[in-house]
Amino acid sequence: MSSDTTCQGKSSWPELLGAKGKVAAAKIEKENPLVEAQIVPKGSSVIEDFRCDRVWVWVDERGIVFQVPRIG
Numbered sequence: 001m002s003s004d005t006t007c008q009g010k011s012s013w014p015e016l017l018g019a020k021g022k023v024a025a026a027k028i029e030k031e032n033p034l035v036e037a038q039i040v041p042k043g044s045s046v047i048e049d050f051r052c053d054r055v056w057v058w059v060d061e062r063g064i065v066f067q068v069p070r071i072g
Contacts, residue, residue, distance in 0.1 A: 007052035
């Protein structure tokens with residue numbers, strides 16, 4: 001079986017740092033239709049299992065992306 005960390009399509013979006021969370025999520029899903037981008041407010045808890053079909057979009061209290069979104 002292949003490694004769980006080998007995912008298809010674009011896997012990281014450093015260019016979205018500083019973008020609005022909703023805009024970032026839409027761009028991520030457009031650039032890699034195999035993933036679902038989920039907006040997560042700063043300080044929230046998330047499941048830590050690795051999944052190729054999920055991208056956490058971490059936003060601050062203003063809804064701005066503060067961490068590079070990546071598959072996981």
